[in-house]
Amino acid sequence: MRKVTIGEVLRRERIHQGKKLSQIQKAIDIQVEYLEALENNDFDHLPSPFYARSFIKKYAWELGLDEKILLVAYENGSMVAYDEIEVDEEHGRTTRIERRKIKSYLPIFYFVLISLGILGSVGYFVWNYSTSHVSETPITTSSSSQEEKVSEETKQQEKLDISVATVDGVTYVTASGASESVELMINRSKETDTWVTVSETRAASGLALTANAPSFKEDLVTNYEFYIGLGDPNLVELTLNGQKVELENLPAEATTLVLRTSSATAQSSPASSSTASSVIEEVSQDTEVGLPSESLEE
Template sequence: MNEMGTRLKEARIAKGYSLEDLQDVTKIQKRYLAGIEEGNYSMMPGQFYVRAFIKQYADAVGLNADELLEQHKAEMPETTKEQVSKPMAAPVRSRRQAMSKSSSSRINEKMPMVIVALFIVVIVAVMWFFFNMLGEDDPTDEVTENDDGVQYEAPSENTPPATEEEPAEEEEPEEQPEEEEPAEPETEISVAGTDGQTTTYQSTGSAERELLIEVTGPSWVGATDENGENLMAAATMQAGQSETLDLSEVSLVRLRLGAAPNVDLTLNGEPIEYEQDLTTQNIVIEFTDAE
């Protein structure tokens, strides 16, 4: 075992990870992780993967990967770079492309003439429209002459009779105050007990329940219900990722956490505080609806 492999193994043990846990976090096969700790790089799929696997290993156990590689660069195998250069073929314009370009040139030459013709058509249409509008006589009131030779204006058909009264406006009914909906019961969380790596919580409150899972660093997370059915398939979550589980239809949820200090749990806005300072632990929450 080389010095760098020893440092990585010690950091893994300090984190409480087994090789199986680290395999789940980094997605690197267990045999490659063991090879890194033993300094056996010949088993790697290629020299390029050696540095990449070591950086993932270091990040997962909280070490500075760049600093680690710089300090132990003498232990690293030499990598070779293959330079492959392919001459780029100059584009060859086909006869069809040349014809297309020629057609486009003709269209561009005739485009100003088309635009001018359209402009003239629009002007003629506008002038014709206004000419027809001005040609129509405005409606005027009819003038009637009575027997005495005095002219008077006939009442317009649109003029309402003088004796006609407008109907009184109906009074609008007063709006009834809306009944306030009953407030949702507050969510309460308490610790029921601990057994090994498992901590059980009791939760009472609203029947509508949402569990927010937020991750601040690489962590392995999985969730099942009271029947062992998956609510969230076990997977590695990275820093900044989050997941929301709807727990309204279940009476119990069981969470399996790897690197638990990197995971924040919130039920209906209430944070769940860890009772045990363990890297890998189980969280069980039993639900009781408030009456």
């Protein structure tokens, strides 16, 4: 943008719009000689200053210019700030050299920066939340597994003091030294099916040991007396906390054992033969009722 005269502004804008003086004359009804005088800044050639101001105003209106700026320049005899226009008067073409305004991208930059900050904060919160919850779960599971492992190791480390004694035809098995419970395991040792009963357990009514279900396992409380019925002691293997109970000397027939579990290290003394005999008779009767021959055949 540079300073130009009023006439130069009018002439350059007319040429830029591709208009001729004759066209301007018809549009605003001003003689061509006066139009030329305006473009040449020859205001003295005009009838009077009044006409000069009137012609400038009409000419500016026709070209779409701000007549107030031109009139102020006329009154003050000053130049007009105007966009540079390269004029090719020979071919009647013009090229306006406009200075592009430099747009400010700061608001967009700040908006993007704030958005990224918000997204980053949300992402960090979600990541931290998910990480903390994922990390807590394995710790809990690991802690539970460790407790179970310690409990299992404690049970395995509890070596029992096991004794087997037969008094008046009654076989007593005493297991002492357990802290809380004793693990009873009865496995079928041969390929022949047999049966077992264990009082105060799920096998109290009798349980068949077959190829599909060859074992019975139960945790027994301490300081208690259990009655174990065996269809044939020679067909099973009995263990307490993983320790084998020797049953080789028992006859190959239905036998009832009296198992006593104790937390004390000393063995309990066997019961009287009369009491044991009555118990064995009672268990034998329960066994006959609980395990009919039809169930064993199945």
